[in-house]
Amino acid sequence: MTDPAIDGDALHFDADTLRERALTTLTTARARTTLLTSCVEDPDLTAQHSPLMSPLVWDLAHIGNQEEQWLLRAVAGREAMRPEIDGLYDAFEHPRAERPSLPLLPPGEARNYAAEVRGRVLDVLQSTAFHGTRLTEAGFAFGMIAQHEQQHDETMLITHQLRKGPQALTAPDPDPVPLFTGPSEVLVPGGPFTMGTSTEPWALDNERPAHRREVAPFHIDTTPVTNAAYQAFIEDGGYDEERWWTPQGWAHIRQHSIHAPLFWHRDGKQWLRRRFGVTEVVPPDEPVLHVCWYEADAYARWAGRRLPTEAEWEKAARHDPAGDRSMRYPWGDADPAPVHANLGQRHLRPAPTGSYPEGESPLGVRQLIGDVWEWTASDFLPYPGFQAFPYKEYSEVFFGPEYKVLRGGSFAVDAVACRGTFRNWDYPIRRQIFSGFRTARSAGDV
Incomplete structure (x- = not known):
């Protein structure tokens, strides 16, 4: 992407640059999420590897749910896709230690849900004007969600470090x-x-x-x-x-x-x-x-x-x-x-x-x-x-x-x-x- 022009302490991004930046950061985050959740078998996704951390499958569906709530509902004004799962993936409603006992989406369904949300979000990204509200100004909501997903990617990497068993990630x-x-x-x-x-x-x-x-x-x-x-x-x-x-x-x-x-x-x-x-x-x-x-x-x-x-x-x-x-x-x-x-x-x-x-x-x-x-x-x-x-x-x-x-x-x-x-x-x-x-x-x- 193009570097922002610096004018004193102010940053100026044109709409095309912002849209490109949002697309790139969302795509990068999803590629990392996919890596972190595809390098182990489903039993490792649903297991809780430490009471300090959520099962990996919870993070995966939570990422999709937050993206749906903020980009499809709040920004685009669309109807909820899966309103019945909002409570399951509310980080403040259920402590991490309790999450394995919840009726979470199984891995395949969680992947499909996150992918369907992302497909709709990419359509919204192309049609959203990056002005008018605090959420849409400079594409803030898209940047917030990209940061949220990357923060959970780091959380999932911590879970991988806590996980017992053979090496699953390499770099x-x-x-x-x-x-x-x-x-x-x-x-x-x-x-x-x-x-x-x-x-x-x-x-x-x-x-x-x-x-x-x-x-x-x-x-x-x-x-x-x-x-x-x-x-x-x-x-x-x-x-x-x-x-x-x-x-x-x-x-x-x-x-x-x-x-x-x-x-x-x-x-x-x-x-x-x-x-x-x-x-x-x-x-x-x-x-x-x-x-x-x-x-x-x-x-x-x-x-x-x-x-x-x-x-x-x-x-x-x-x-x-x-x-x-x-x-x-x-x-x-x-x-x-x-x-x-x-x-x-x-x-x-x-x-x-x-x-x-x-x-x-x-x-x-x-x-x-x-x-x-x-x-x-x-x-x-x-x-x-x-x-x-x-x-x-x-x-x-x-x-x-x-x-x-x-x-x-x-x-x-x-x-x-x-x-x-x-x-x-x-x-x-x-x-x-x-x-x-x-x-x-x-x-x-x-």
Whole structure:
């Protein structure tokens, strides 16, 4: 697709470009959904591989149901195709642990339903004017649904990681890179910057509105924390020293006997991990993966540092000091390309730290987008002037201290659902997600 023209902080897409963008992102998402639900037999689709996750067949029909509700009913004003299933696929009506007991559509019927919805949606896409309502302005509803499907694709990939059994997915590894020997941290100057967005056409409600934020000078890790660095924390007794943990974190790891990242186990003197059905030696130069917020916070304390706040993370990722402006991505305003970041399930693992020099920020911070979601110190809260749209259940019901913010995306995130303003959130105990972190320190701290 054509890159958007940049006019100050505003993004301008013509109707043809928007329609092409919507078609491409919807098609890309559906191809990925098909891969994730066709690489295993039907019993694996209907099984619940973890009480934390839905059966894959639930995600498949839920994707179709959300697409029908928003694009066929809300945008096109059409009659409901399967109104009797709306409740089954309402994420707020049934907790994940209960979903296997529901009368879900069997795999074949779920596939046919999602395909029939998509066929009708493509007709609607060609006839919809991208103006007139907030849902149709700049094709927002189509972008929202593409992002929704990709978010569930990432959820399904997590389910594949939790699934027991032989390898079902394959992908090439990231290109090897020389061991990173650049500076370990970067100074981010203090002062105001513009956080969030009011102009990104498909930005979701919690990314809005753009507002000025003052940030004191700080240092941030040039790359995410590596497996080798995290192993040093383990070997130094990090999981056995209460002083590094918050009271809640210490209680959690004690209660659940946690001594290493999820999917790791020790074999003699080396650490192994299970990754999508394959057991392998933990690669020392990859970003650490599958750690919860409590583990990230404890490591940072052990290292004499801290987690960056959400505002600090975004300033490091978006601020261009030369132009005193906030960019869409660390590398600028152009859409992500393979040279910029590890996104879109192109690989099934993070790239070695120091990869993607073309994706670094003007200050020299690398891998802020892709590879691993990065825990921040911040609670998930609304921005000043926040307005829920198009429904409160996307963001508003989650605001509060129960959730911590993650930024940057992972190798499992598609570019349509990942940008410098994108906000993710989860409970601080979550480890099945593709989460890592980097650390920071205030300027002047030793």
